[in-house]
Amino acid sequence: MDNNTTNHQPQPTAYPPHPTTTTTTPPPGGAPSPTPFHHLLQQQQQQLQMFWSYQRQEIEQVNDFKNHQLPLARIKKIMKADEDVRMISAEAPILFAKACELFILELTIRSWLHAEENKRRTLQKNDIAAAITRTDIFDFLVDIVPRDEIKEEAAGLGGIVGATASGVPYYYPPMGQPAAATGGMMIGRPAMDPATGMYVQPPSQAWQSVWQTSATEDGSYGSGGASGGQGES
Amino acid sequence: MVDNGGAGASGDDGGVKLEQDRLLPIANVGRIMKQILPPNSKISKEAKETIQECASEFISFVTGEASEKCRTERRKTVNGDDVCWAMEALGFDDYAGPLRRYLQRYREMEGDRANQEKHANTDNISIADQEKDASVPSSSSSYRNNRGTRCSS
Numbered sequence: 001m002d003n004n005t006t007n008h009q010p011q012p013t014a015y016p017p018h019p020t021t022t023t024t025t026p027p028p029g030g031a032p033s034p035t036p037f038h039h040l041l042q043q044q045q046q047q048l049q050m051f052w053s054y055q056r057q058e059i060e061q062v063n064d065f066k067n068h069q070l071p072l073a074r075i076k077k078i079m080k081a082d083e084d085v086r087m088i089s090a091e092a093p094i095l096f097a098k099a100c101e102l103f104i105l106e107l108t109i110r111s112w113l114h115a116e117e118n119k120r121r122t123l124q125k126n127d128i129a130a131a132i133t134r135t136d137i138f139d140f141l142v143d144i145v146p147r148d149e150i151k152e153e154a155a156g157l158g159g160i161v162g163a164t165a166s167g168v169p170y171y172y173p174p175m176g177q178p179a180a181a182t183g184g185m186m187i188g189r190p191a192m193d194p195a196t197g198m199y200v201q202p203p204s205q206a207w208q209s210v211w212q213t214s215a216t217e218d219g220s221y222g223s224g225g226a227s228g229g230q231g232e233s
Numbered sequence: 234m235v236d237n238g239g240a241g242a243s244g245d246d247g248g249v250k251l252e253q254d255r256l257l258p259i260a261n262v263g264r265i266m267k268q269i270l271p272p273n274s275k276i277s278k279e280a281k282e283t284i285q286e287c288a289s290e291f292i293s294f295v296t297g298e299a300s301e302k303c304r305t306e307r308r309k310t311v312n313g314d315d316v317c318w319a320m321e322a323l324g325f326d327d328y329a330g331p332l333r334r335y336l337q338r339y340r341e342m343e344g345d346r347a348n349q350e351k352h353a354n355t356d357n358i359s360i361a362d363q364e365k366d367a368s369v370p371s372s373s374s375s376y377r378n379n380r381g382t383r384c385s386s
Contacts, residue, residue, distance in 0.1 A: 089312035122275040
């Protein structure tokens, strides 16, 4: 698969696109037609880039380093569970509080993509298993999710690919704009139903709470853009 | 520094590894997840628990690498730079940059605070002191390394 030729990075950032998206395992059945698959992968990549872009902005604006979303003492305990760890600088748990927040967010986003592919609104353990399988840097987590959940995921991918021309795991398309939008910060393009090749309801506004302050087209969030709220929040 | 949850005695719990001690509180984890999920979504309890486990594993994974680096370099204290380094070494490239920036801003802010407190109070390491067994003998040695000059009282 030749992701790199179509992989355009919106801005010259110091943060390369998430490595995973360029190394995602091709579907077992073999990608029948790389283009739609590519395209959706690219969208996913863009979304993740948006996520990181937003996080970077947030970090520039942080003023409060004292109040965290995760308890520092607990973080420290977890660090100290490692016998080789002797002393911990005061800043390390603070940094981990931020790092874990990013980690939880990223893992959740990726898991949610799988839930949406399966048209569910409830995030389940197998969604997390899927995210772990699909993301190289999450390899260290494989032992946490049972093998059968992962196998299910792989079979699912194979099934989808085998069955449809578009071939894809419906990687999460961006929200907001009508189908014609290209590249950049597309948000709102409805998900394509691989079975019919038609655009179905837009993916949920998973990002709304995150992107609202940074989105350039806020209007599209309310109704999910052109496709409106078909069964959508 | 705010140290919510089990503040004072951050030492060992007698060697007993209580489950809740090796995991981040599920309420906090759930709250973070909710931030990125759409409002009408739900999270199964199992999913939250799984993310909880993953988060702890993440901390351990990165800490292990950072700690190994310290060991190699014969340093006793794992600091923020080590954590950033470990992120990168383990392939969390997207994390390393923002975290370094976060660390930098934190140090700058602590620098300001240290200066203010110095004037208010002879002991300008009150923040670090809250972490009783934090290694920092005086406000982050790494801070000092970074800034070079530190107003010593």
